[in-house]
Amino acid sequence: METTAVRARGITQTFGDVVALDGVDLDIPYGQVHGLVGPNGAGKTTLLGLLLGLSVPDAGSLQILGTPVGRVLGVPDGVAGFVDGPGLYPALTARQNLAALAGLRGYGAAAASRVEDALEQVGLLDVADDRLRGFSLGMRQRLGLAAALLTQPRLLVLDEPANGLDPAGKRHVHRVLRNLAGQGTAVVVSSHRMDDLAALCAEVTILSAGRVVFTGPVGKLAAESGELDYRVVTSDPVAGRRIAAQLSGLQIVPPESGSGHVEDGSFVVHAPVPQLDELVARLVGAGIAVRELGPVVPPLEAAFLALTDPNDMDDPTASRTDAR
Amino acid sequence: MTTATTSQVRPGAAQRSRPARFVSVYRFELVKLLAQWRTRIVLVACWVLPGVFVAAVTQASSLPTDTVFGRWMLATGWAGALVVLSFCCTWALPLLTALVAGDVFATEDRLGTWRYLLIAVRSPHRIFVAKALSSITVIAVMVAGLAASSIAGGLVAVGNRPLVGLDGLSLQPGHAARLVLLAWACASVATLAFAAIGLLGSVALGRSPMGLLMPALLALLLQLVQLLPLPVAVRLALPSETFLAWRGLFTSPAQTGPLVVGLIVSLVWTVAATALAYLLFIRRDFTDLAYDGAGRRALLTGALPLVMVTALTVAVVATTTSATGSGIEQAKLEHSLATSYAHLYRLQARELHRPDVTEAQLRTAASCDKGGSLVEDSGPGNDWRCVVTWHIPGAVVVGSATYQLDVAADGRYVADGDGPKEVNGYFPVRTATGDSPNPLWQVDGLVDLLSSSPKG
Numbered sequence: 001m002e003t004t005a006v007r008a009r010g011i012t013q014t015f016g017d018v019v020a021l022d023g024v025d026l027d028i029p030y031g032q033v034h035g036l037v038g039p040n041g042a043g044k045t046t047l048l049g050l051l052l053g054l055s056v057p058d059a060g061s062l063q064i065l066g067t068p069v070g071r072v073l074g075v076p077d078g079v080a081g082f083v084d085g086p087g088l089y090p091a092l093t094a095r096q097n098l099a100a101l102a103g104l105r106g107y108g109a110a111a112a113s114r115v116e117d118a119l120e121q122v123g124l125l126d127v128a129d130d131r132l133r134g135f136s137l138g139m140r141q142r143l144g145l146a147a148a149l150l151t152q153p154r155l156l157v158l159d160e161p162a163n164g165l166d167p168a169g170k171r172h173v174h175r176v177l178r179n180l181a182g183q184g185t186a187v188v189v190s191s192h193r194m195d196d197l198a199a200l201c202a203e204v205t206i207l208s209a210g211r212v213v214f215t216g217p218v219g220k221l222a223a224e225s226g227e228l229d230y231r232v233v234t235s236d237p238v239a240g241r242r243i244a245a246q247l248s249g250l251q252i253v254p255p256e257s258g259s260g261h262v263e264d265g266s267f268v269v270h271a272p273v274p275q276l277d278e279l280v281a282r283l284v285g286a287g288i289a290v291r292e293l294g295p296v297v298p299p300l301e302a303a304f305l306a307l308t309d310p311n312d313m314d315d316p317t318a319s320r321t322d323a324r
Numbered sequence: 325m326t327t328a329t330t331s332q333v334r335p336g337a338a339q340r341s342r343p344a345r346f347v348s349v350y351r352f353e354l355v356k357l358l359a360q361w362r363t364r365i366v367l368v369a370c371w372v373l374p375g376v377f378v379a380a381v382t383q384a385s386s387l388p389t390d391t392v393f394g395r396w397m398l399a400t401g402w403a404g405a406l407v408v409l410s411f412c413c414t415w416a417l418p419l420l421t422a423l424v425a426g427d428v429f430a431t432e433d434r435l436g437t438w439r440y441l442l443i444a445v446r447s448p449h450r451i452f453v454a455k456a457l458s459s460i461t462v463i464a465v466m467v468a469g470l471a472a473s474s475i476a477g478g479l480v481a482v483g484n485r486p487l488v489g490l491d492g493l494s495l496q497p498g499h500a501a502r503l504v505l506l507a508w509a510c511a512s513v514a515t516l517a518f519a520a521i522g523l524l525g526s527v528a529l530g531r532s533p534m535g536l537l538m539p540a541l542l543a544l545l546l547q548l549v550q551l552l553p554l555p556v557a558v559r560l561a562l563p564s565e566t567f568l569a570w571r572g573l574f575t576s577p578a579q580t581g582p583l584v585v586g587l588i589v590s591l592v593w594t595v596a597a598t599a600l601a602y603l604l605f606i607r608r609d610f611t612d613l614a615y616d617g618a619g620r621r622a623l624l625t626g627a628l629p630l631v632m633v634t635a636l637t638v639a640v641v642a643t644t645t646s647a648t649g650s651g652i653e654q655a656k657l658e659h660s661l662a663t664s665y666a667h668l669y670r671l672q673a674r675e676l677h678r679p680d681v682t683e684a685q686l687r688t689a690a691s692c693d694k695g696g697s698l699v700e701d702s703g704p705g706n707d708w709r710c711v712v713t714w715h716i717p718g719a720v721v722v723g724s725a726t727y728q729l730d731v732a733a734d735g736r737y738v739a740d741g742d743g744p745k746e747v748n749g750y751f752p753v754r755t756a757t758g759d760s761p762n763p764l765w766q767v768d769g770l771v772d773l774l775s776s777s778p779k780g
Contacts, residue, residue: 015609052443054610077342080443087440091359100352104344104444147440 005030005155005186006051010060013046013210020046022210023060028188030154033181035197035218036190038207039308044159044190047207048083051157051188065154081157081188086144090133094124094143097132101147118146121176123169137164145173149180156180156187162196174200194300204300208308222299227272229253233292234283237265243282250275268296343447346454353458356431357424363462366423371469375477378404382481392490392571392736392768395761397478400485402500404478405471406574409507412470413567417515418543420466425459425522426536429605433531438610452605456523456598463519464512471508488763489574490736490770491660492667507570510583514566517590518543520597521563527601527608528626553704553733556651556773557642560585561634563593568734571770581774582735585645589637596633600626651773652731654692654701657708660769661727661739662690665712668763675753675760681717688714692729706730710739723747727767739767 006028013021021043028034038044049055050062053069062069067076088097098118102111119125122142132140141164148156161177162170177200181187191197197204198218205215214221234240244252250271269279276293283290295302357363381388381397381404388394391410396403432438445451487500495503518539525538534541546564559565566586572579604625641647666688673680692710694701708729713722726742741748741764751766752759 049439049610052439053446054439054442082443083439085436087435087437089356089359089435089437091356091361096355096359100355101444103348104352106345106348144440 003029004063005065006188007063008050008060009062011047011050011057011062012059013043013050013055013057019210021050021057024207024210024212026205026212026215028155028186030186031181031184032203033177033187033189033201035201035204036188036207037192037194037197037204037304041209042207042308043210044207045083046210048081048157048159048188048190051155052079052081052083054083078151078154079157080148080151080153080155081159082144082148083157083159085159086140086147088132088140088143088147091131093129093131094119094135094146095128097143098147098150101150105151114150114152118150121149122146123172138166138169141165142169142173145176149176154185156185158188159190160192161189162191162193170196194298194304198298198300206304206307213307214303218300221303223303227270228299228302229268229270229296230276231266231268231292231294231296232279232290233266235289235291237267239286240283240288241267243286243288244269244279247271247275247279247282250279266292343450344445346450349445349447349450349454350458353428353454354461357428357458357462360431362423366420367462367466367469370420370466371473374405374408374470374474375480378408378474378477379481381407382478389766393487393574395766395768396488398482398761400487400497400500401475401478401480401482402485402487402497402504404482405474405504406487406507408470408474409504409511409570412467413511413514413564413570414547415543416470417467417511417567418518418539420463421515421518421522422536422539424462424466425456425519426526426539428455428459428523429526429601430529430531430535442610448606448608452602456601459523460516460519463515467508467512467515471505475504487574488668488671489576490571490664490768491575492664492671492763492767492769493576494667494671495574503573507573510566510570510573510587513587514564514590517563517593517597520594520601524597524601524604524626527605550734553650555642555649556647557645558638559651559734559773560645560647561589561637561641563590566590568736571736572772575770575772579770579772579775581645581772585641585774589641592633592637593630596630600629645774646776647774650703650733652703652733652735652771654694656771656775657729657731657737658690658692658710660737660771661692661710661729661767662688662712664739664767664769665690665725665764666714668767669714671763672753675755675763677756685717686714688712704731704733708737725764731771735771735773737769737771739769741765741767 004027006026008024008026011021011024011026012019024043024047026047036044036047046055050057050069051064056069065076065078092100095115098115099111102115107114116125119128122145124139124142124146127135127139132143135143141161145158145161148158156177158177161173165173177187177189189197189200201218203215203217204221206213206221232240232244241252244250244267250269253268253270269276271279280290280293297305378397387397388407391407393403393406393410397407432441441451442448484497486494486496489495521542522539525535529535529538543564546562549562550559550564550568560582565582566589569579569583569586572581572583666683666686669686669688670680670683690710690712692701692708694703694705695707699707706729708731710727710729712725712727715722725744725748727739727748728742729737729739731737741762743749748762748764751762753762
């Protein structure tokens, strides 16, 4: 039985002189929420467009839901989602938008119940008969998700689905996506918010300048971050700083470095995890309470920055892929 | 908020994507068009305003005599529909196509909905056809509204009476009704060509307002060109020719030559512009977020082929018809004026309760001169002067009346009576029931630009 919803090998896509995707390999199994991240212009939208059948690759092979994507537009049934915003019609109500989509997909008598179901899933039943022009960005995002859910997809492709959502709305959308993945749907989500991806995705793929610079489990990505800056808040900042200064393999980040140092009695250190453990042990041993200890920049974000830093892209073969 | 359950997804080989059914796509496009307030307002206006306008004009103290059939608006309800048609051919129909067809693709660019639509429909081909047909449907309903409303307004305000044609012949109401409907149908074919231009502009220029304005700008340009003394082969090869040529239906015999040529040219433009729009649309990359129309490419792929179509149709018209010069010649003008005069003389005789005479008995003739002896007697201008003569049975003296003619480049002329005053020198004539409009005072006529013999 086919277990991979998306299988891409050597995908290349160019627009004139611009290489949007350059030999991209990607595997996304059924039942997984897969994150797609990258700086602006990295090729995320192009890749999502390929997955949604909006264009075909110039080179390479792409297999979606077990069906090879040919030289003509179009992907198999079972693919849904949106790229660059949900793209619904402001002159129509939420229900009319979904009913129109149901009509296009030929759901016939089941259309009405599917529309109600999709609206309920994203929590928009109360405003189903309001025109979209009065909707907030977050409500439009949720309706875009409802439009995708309406088709009961096996591959769901979403571009920044949490954009404009309040925390409660974001949690709700995440829950819907996890449920879908739990039922076997492959979900591809692009986002700039690494914390969102960490909370939602089992695996992530990082694109930079059209190339895959990382693909694998989120935990593996965090490990790619290497040494981080940590902010330390203690009951005795002067003594704490002195103990930190005595530890080898650990540096105190000067305040002017702009690495998150604050003037509230805390200090910032740059250290690998073992040295950080030693620092905590020594502080506690000296009777100094450790009130707060955490990375200045979250590990995933730090890894992302490290992997996509244009100054670090001299070696084109330096893509790091988790071996499966 | 609850989460509804959905069935478990079963991995496996998927079916190749099926495009949405065409009927569903077409219906969706209609829903989107009709959901726009602009479309709704224009639709209501098309179905209401012409009738109100015609009814209001018949209550006013002066008539729109500059517009063809305008001077007959108090005489018959059918004239109002033709006045509205004439006005629509100048402005309203190109504007309607601009508002509907000129925006039907661009609106998706503005809303950022192309990707959604493509994912939902899965066939750019069906999207194009559905958009084209839905916009044409809406335009057809608008044109039908303009025609129905203006006809209804005229019939209610004035009544179902005979219509005087452009050769002075009185057309019975049933015949007039058929001709009015046929004239609107012909203008609708020309509207199709402008709708296709609108589609092309909408596809080629994206969200740029220039795309929306293309049909209106083309109409304005063509009107300016038509004011020029063009060779008749060029005039007939313009896509706006049918907007003028329908007037030929209201002469006897009908001036079908320019009308048929105009209809063919309109259809050629419709096919050419639609095909170009289709090619541009199909080749578009919908993942390009920065797309803002085909830009300079539109000039090559859109405008240049249409210029070539124009050149080709000019060549075909020139070689397959008898079109020469401006198409306005002395003999044709004299024949047209003499014919109109004879028909209108009989109408005046009926108003004055004089004994009826036939056109054969009248033996009307006209002698026309343009601008004196130093100017060639051909071509448009307001310096034509004609003397009409006729015979009255039993009388020895030959009647004579003078007219000053303003002949437009499109063949329409207005002959302004210059006396004698009891024949054509004054607007009213005194009848037994009071003063009535004098049908011989000012005469609307039409020269057949294509005829080689003086029959028009």
